[in-house]
Amino acid sequence: MTDPILPAPFVDLAPLAAHWARPSENERSEIxxxxxxxxxxxxxxxxxxxxxxxxxxxxxxPASGMPEDVHNxxxxxxxxxxASPHHELYxxxxxxxxxxxxxxxxxxxxxxxx
Amino acid sequence: xxTTCTAEDLRHINRSVDDIREELGVDPVSxxxxxxxxxxxxxxxxxxxxxxxxVATIWELPHAGDxxxxxxxxxxxxxxxxxGKDGRIRAFHNVCTHRGNKVVPSSGFETFGRSRANVxxxxxxxxVFSTDGxxxxxxxxxKFGKLDxxxxxxxxxxxxxxxxxxxxxxxxxxxQTLTDYLGDFGRLFGGYPYAESxxxxxxxxxxxxxxxVAHYAFSEGYHVPTIHAGSLPGFKGVExxxxxxxxxxASSTIYGAGMDTAPSTLAFASMxxxxxxxxxxxxxxxxxxxxxxxxxxQFELPNLFPNFIIHLASGCxxxxxxxxxxxxxxxxHGRTLWExxxxxxxxxxxxxxxxxxxxxxxxxxxxxxDTATMEDTFAGIMSGSIxxxxxxxxxxxxxxxxxxxxxxxAA
Ligand code: FES
Ligand SMILES: [Fe+2]
Numbered sequence: 001m002t003d004p005i006l007p008a009p010f011v012d013l014a015p016l017a018a019h020w021a022r023p024s025e026n027e028r029s030e031i032x033x034x035x036x037x038x039x040x041x042x043x044x045x046x047x048x049x050x051x052x053x054x055x056x057x058x059x060x061x062p063a064s065g066m067p068e069d070v071h072n073x074x075x076x077x078x079x080x081x082x083a084s085p086h087h088e089l090y091x092x093x094x095x096x097x098x099x100x101x102x103x104x105x106x107x108x109x110x111x112x113x114x
Numbered sequence: 115x116x117t118t119c120t121a122e123d124l125r126h127i128n129r130s131v132d133d134i135r136e137e138l139g140v141d142p143v144s145x146x147x148x149x150x151x152x153x154x155x156x157x158x159x160x161x162x163x164x165x166x167x168x169v170a171t172i173w174e175l176p177h178a179g180d181x182x183x184x185x186x187x188x189x190x191x192x193x194x195x196x197x198g199k200d201g202r203i204r205a206f207h208n209v210c211t212h213r214g215n216k217v218v219p220s221s222g223f224e225t226f227g228r229s230r231a232n233v234x235x236x237x238x239x240x241x242v243f244s245t246d247g248x249x250x251x252x253x254x255x256x257k258f259g260k261l262d263x264x265x266x267x268x269x270x271x272x273x274x275x276x277x278x279x280x281x282x283x284x285x286x287x288x289x290q291t292l293t294d295y296l297g298d299f300g301r302l303f304g305g306y307p308y309a310e311s312x313x314x315x316x317x318x319x320x321x322x323x324x325x326x327v328a329h330y331a332f333s334e335g336y337h338v339p340t341i342h343a344g345s346l347p348g349f350k351g352v353e354x355x356x357x358x359x360x361x362x363x364a365s366s367t368i369y370g371a372g373m374d375t376a377p378s379t380l381a382f383a384s385m386x387x388x389x390x391x392x393x394x395x396x397x398x399x400x401x402x403x404x405x406x407x408x409x410x411x412q413f414e415l416p417n418l419f420p421n422f423i424i425h426l427a428s429g430c431x432x433x434x435x436x437x438x439x440x441x442x443x444x445x446x447h448g449r450t451l452w453e454x455x456x457x458x459x460x461x462x463x464x465x466x467x468x469x470x471x472x473x474x475x476x477x478x479x480x481x482x483x484d485t486a487t488m489e490d491t492f493a494g495i496m497s498g499s500i501x502x503x504x505x506x507x508x509x510x511x512x513x514x515x516x517x518x519x520x521x522x523x524a525a
Contacts, residue, residue, distance in 0.1 A: 044378075051381045059385070059465035066464060074464045081472035084378035085479060089344060097344045099482035100319070108224060108316035108453065114467075 004072040007057060013076060016046055020083070021075035023113035028079050029102065035083070037092025044087040047080045078114060119301040121405040127298050127358040131507050134357050138513045142502035145495045147519055148324045154447040161420050161522050162188045163284045165362075166295045168422045168441065170195045170280040173312045175203060179229040179245055183208055183220040188444045189284050193271060194218055198246035199232045203275065205282045206247060206268035210236040217243060217268065223318065223443075223451055243268050276300055278309040279424075298360035299418060305400045306426060311436035311457040315474040318453045321485060323492030325421065325444040326515070328452050331488055332440050333417055333511040335368050341487065345480040347374050354415075354508040356404075362522075364514040365416035368431075369408060379433075379476065385469035386434030391459045392466065394429040413437075417511045419518050432473050434458055434466075448492065454481050 003014035004021060020043060022028045035043075047054070054077055061070050090097055129137065147153050169184050181196035192208035194217065210217050215238040218227065232245045242251045247267040255261065272283040274292040277300075281292050293300060321328055331337070335354035338346065356367035375383070386392035396407045403426065404411040413427035423440040425431075436457045443451040456474050461467035494500065505513050 048378060051378065055381065055385055055465040055468065058468060059463045061464045063461045063464050063467045070464070074468065077468045078471050080378070081382060081468050082475040084472070085345070085376065085476060088376035088378060089347060096479045096482045098341075098486060099344075099479070100485035100488075102482055104319045105317050105478065105482070106222075106319060108318050108455075109226075109314070 005069045006073050006076075007069045009053065009057075010050070010073055013046060013050075013073075016043060017072050017076040020079035021072055022079070023075060025082075025107055028082055031079070032083055032086070033094050033102065035086070035094050037087075040083060040087040040092050040094075043080060043083055047076075048084075051077075051080075075114065119304070119400075119402060121402040124298060124302055124358075124402040127302065127360050127402075129357040129359055131357070134359075134507065134510045137359070138510060138517060142504050143513055143516050144502050145500060147516060147523075148326050148492070149495050149498075151447040153523070154324070154444065156523050157420075157444070157519070158188055160525060161519070162444075164289070164522065164525075165420055166274075166281040166283050166288070166290075166292050167420075168279050168281050168418070169193060169205070170203070171309075172203060172275055172278045172280060173309050174226070177228065179232045181218065181227050181229065181234070181245070183218050183225040183227075185220060185223045186443065187446070191271075191284070192216055192220065193282065194234070194268070195273070195280060195282075196229075196234075196245045198244070200246060202246070203273065203280055204246060205271040205273035205280075207271060209269060210238065210241055211249065211266040211268065212236065212239055212241050212252075217241075277304060277306070296418075297363070299363040299365070299416065302358065302360065302365060302402050303400060303414075303416070303424065303426065306398060306428065306437075308437065308457075311459050313458040313460045313470065315456040315458075315470075315478070316453070317455070317478060317481065318451060319485065320445065321450045321452055321488050322448060323450055323488045324448055324495075325442040325450040326519075327492045327495070328450050328485075328488050329417075329421060329423075329440075329442045329515070330509075330512045331484055331491070332423060333415070333515065334509045335415065336506060336508045337484075337487075338370075341483050342480055345476060345483055353410075357510055359514060362419035362518045363417060364511050365414060366508075366511065367404060367414050368412040369410045370412045371410050379472065382469040382472040383433035385465050386429075386473070389462070389466070391462065392429060392434040396428060396430055399426065399428050415511070417515050419515065420522075432456075432477055434470060434473055435477070438477070448496075450488075452485065454478075 004017045170182050175197045178197055178199050184193045194206045194208040197203050208217050217234050217236045233242050235242045240253045244250050249263050249266040272288050335352045338352045353369040358365045403414045412431040413425045421442045426437045427435050438456045441453045458470050
């Protein structure tokens with residue numbers, strides 16, 4: 001699989017996008033549930049210093065109908081939005097500590113692709 | 115219909131801790147209503163058939179022909195909630211008057227759809243009904259020796275809405291209108307622009323516990339510093355106050371001085387808290403909620419009897435979150451469908467949308483912490499080793515709900 005295209009300032013994030021960026025919450029959750037503490041750390045260290053710049057770029061685009069490269073960055077940012085607590089709060093654990101089995105939570109709206 | 119009340123108009127619902135102790139008592143509360151399967155049968159008859167139940171929001175069904183099917187095993191019912199050509203939302207039994215087939219096929223507990231032609235057709239023999247109820251056409255109609263089509267419309271269920279929340283009542287002749295049933299609750303919570311928050315993140319799960327175990331776990335703030343130590347670290351001083359009693363309903367307020375916000379959360383939150391539409395809006399709260407407009411207001415935590423909770427935050431708690439709801443549908447005595455929904459105003463751009471995903475994920479994770487206790491709690495109660503729950507002041511919503519339940523069961 002070729003790496004997804006990204007806006008020029010963020011092309012170096014393409015391998016991370018290939019791994020993490022998916023259009024539906026269920027797909028992103030599957031990836032997150034199989035991630036290790038090292039995976040979360042690598043994503044965090046690459047994304048956190050750039051987060052403000054990424055959000056600034058995304059804020060110039062409507063919530064739907066983005067060009068393909070921006071959309072790929074958006075999906076990577078969505079994956080990071082859901083993954084960052086695992087690094088910041090859960091000690092790198094892919095499950096929320098002392099929690100219910102996340103696989104039993106169902107997205108009621110059919111988990112439409114973003 | 116909106117009826118807003120000043121804080122003064124609703125002064126009579128306010129209670130101090132002493133009032134609560136005096137009115138509701140301080141004794142342990144029996145767990146029998148949770149453990150006894152016979153009580154569940156009574157609840158079906160005396161509560162779920164005799165109260166108004168929230169089943170939809172009007173903004174889920176924006177156009178004529180939009181419908182939702184809700185499976186409600188507690189009432190042995192499949193319910194079709196549909197917006198007719200005249201713009202009105204009605205509820206019907208999703209049952210064909212020919213021989214009883216389901217008119218709109220459904221999967222799971224909830225199914226959405228849209229009928230552009232404003233009719234629904236039973237797939238068994240092709241009977242066609244208008245979305246406002248009447249039977250429109252019957253294949254080979256002349257082959258029926260007798261058929262009173264005028265009386266064979268879909269069987270209607272009482273349906274009304276308050277502030278955009280759609281409620282049904284299974285009793286053919288409800289003892290109270292929805293407005294009267296909601297009473298002071300409707301006045302306390304009325305006036306907030308709920309319908310602006312059309313972006314919803316909706317989760318459900320089936321829990322192996324009695325519905326009240328799930329309901330009670332979401333009815334108090336006592337558990338926040340312990341159960342949520344992971345997702346709400348360093349939560350500073352939860353103050354659970356402003357107790358209010360309103361007939362079968364009750365409410366209270368969660369104030370809190372915030373928590374240790376993680377760096378990514380700070381960055382995402384700034385996308386929302388700096389905009390007019392997502393920023394904290396204590397000014398939009400109904401006047402009797404957080405009447406002093408305290409800056410540390412987190413959300414209002416009510417119990418709308420029997421099974422619905424609207425946490426009204428107005429952006430003051432979780433960043434950008436307008437409100438969130440919980441509902442607890444019994445499937446049988448020891449199984450419950452829980453539905454949790456986070457509501458935001460629509461994102462104006464892609465960055466706001468990502469920020470909402472983050473806030474939603476944090477909150478969903480907190481719900482994973484809440485739901486983790488429920489099956490164990492039920493198993494513990496079913497073991498027979500405890501007879502009662504010990505309830506502190508901040509657990510008064512449980513005490514009140516248990517008492518209301520007893521009152522309905524005794525009626
Ligand atoms: S049961 Fe519906 S058309 Fe026969
Ligand atoms: Fe909780």
